[in-house]
Amino acid sequence: MRGTIGGVQRMSADVARRIALGAQGFTDLRPAAATRRHLQRVLSRVQLLQIDSVNVAVRAHYMPLFSRLGSYEPSLLDEAAWTHSVRKPRLLVETWAHEASLVPVADWPLFHSGAKKRGWWQNYQTILERSPQLVDEVLAAVKELGPIGAGALEKALMGDRGRAKGPWWDWSEVKRICEVLFGVGVLTTGTRRSFERLYDLTERVIPPDVLAQRWTADSGARELVLRSAVALGVATEPDLRDYYRLDPRRSQAAVASLVEDGVLEPVAVEGWKATGYRHVEAKAPRRVVGRALLCPFDPLIWERARTERIFGFRYxxxxxxxxxxxxxxxxxxxxxxxxxxxxxxxxxxxxxxxxxxxxxxxxxxxxxxxxxxxxxxxxxxxxxxxxxxxxxxxxxxxxxxxxxxxxxxxx
Structure with a gap:
């Protein structure tokens, strides 16, 4: 910190950069052999892992762990995300967060609180009006056959009638219904097979005590902005909003509430045009050492304007x-x-x-x-x-x- 401007603390660009890197886990030592505990440590920093279908080098959800832990067994993440046992409970579940993402199971209700933009619910109303019988058939089939992929589900439902193409990316109508039901939280990913999403009823994947949690749109937005602040360390309101793709009005209200409660501290960061907000527990490491390759969907750099602002790196x-x-x-x-x-x-x-x-x-x-x-x-x-x-x-x-x-x- 370097004094104040109109009562707002000033912060150098270097301090802001070190805070951001520390918040994202780049000052934690890489372990000699990564374990489930180390995976959880990274997740406590970044809060989520974006999923993307591009597989040029390695799929996007695996790479942020490598960037922070070094070499690890990908099965660690596979087990945490797509298997469940009494000894090793499922840690992560898929939902729409930043984009399609893996988030902690306990956080799932936050993403269905109304804090985010409401596009999936509009799509849900459309398919209910357009294909109510097929929606019921899809749900009944998933209940009987799930976890099941869209192709197998379509074959079970359509038989010899062939694919009924819908308007999205040449998706079939069955696939579209599955994705909309996934978007609103009626279905989720039970597991994956060769990266294919196998749908299941949400109540068979998410524990009852988690499903019982209730968040309003406003309280959910506040909690998600808080998690964004933990993951980013210091950030503008648009940075905080983008991390989970929140509704702008709710995000702005959440930031104001967290400032009033002393959880976020407004700061004037050198070179930033907009006000920054530092999480009160965010620390500035004395130095940052080490190296890492970052995939395009790493949460440190996925917001390109922030990347340029913090690192002077146009990407x-x-x-x-x-x-x-x-x-x-x-x-x-x-x-x-x-x-x-x-x-x-x-x-x-x-x-x-x-x-x-x-x-x-x-x-x-x-x-x-x-x-x-x-x-x-x-x-x-x-x-x-x-x-x-x-x-x-x-x-x-x-x-x-x-x-x-x-x-x-x-x-």
Missing amino acids: RIEIYVPEPRRVHGYYVFPFLLDGALVARVDIKADRAAGVLRVQSAWAEEGADRPRVAVELAAELRHMADWLGLEDVLVVQKGDLAAELIAAVLTG
Whole structure:
């Protein structure tokens, strides 16, 4: 902190950056061997893991754990999210949070409190009006056959009638109904098979004591803003709102309430145009050391304006950009070194060849390029080993490629 402006505490950009990194778990030591306890530690920091279907290098929900823990068994997350036993209760459940996400089971009611935008309920009313009998048939079939995938469910319901195509992404009407019922919380993911979502009735997945929790739209929004503040450390109101994609009006009211109660402290952060809010328990680490590759859906960087504001790092995902117009590559991972985003690499796991391909490598202006290349090469080798790949292969593309090739070859 550096004094006040009109009674509001001032904060340097460096302190804000260190607070954000500490809140996201980047000052915790990587364990020698990650356990379920370490997974829970990361989740207590980030609060959720975004799910995405892109599988160029590794699916999005696995990568934030690797970024913070280093090498770990993916089965740790699979068991926590998609299995349940008395000895190892399910820890996570799928719902719409930031986007489709894994959240703690105990948090599930918060996402169905009305705190978020209401699009799924509008879709639910539409399908009830359009296909009430099919909705009933889907629910009855899931009750009898679940957990079950949309394809198997459609076959059970439609028989030889074939696919009844709906308007969404060429989804069938059955798939669309399943997704809307998932969105409003009537169905959830019982488990996954080869990444296919297998639907089940929510009451067979979420414990009764959790389902019994009741949150109003306002109290739910307040609790979710509080969790956003824990995960972000210091943030603007739009940052806090975006973390769970909350209704703007409710988010703004929640921030005001948390400020009044002394849970959030307004701060004027150097270089920020909007007011920042620091969680009162958020600490500024004295220093941040270590390295990490970040997938595009890592919660540290998924809000691009915040990433640029905190790190001076302009980042855009270019999956949907035609190849000739891409600046840095198809699926680009920023590289974090000692608290700064110093480089980015377009990577692909070529499982058939057994190599992690670096299709381009770029350094940020002012970066210590020789050191960045050495540290990045080491982290790429670590990631390749975690993915069961034998080698790292760097293509001669990007202003860091030559130095990275040399570092990989000599490492």
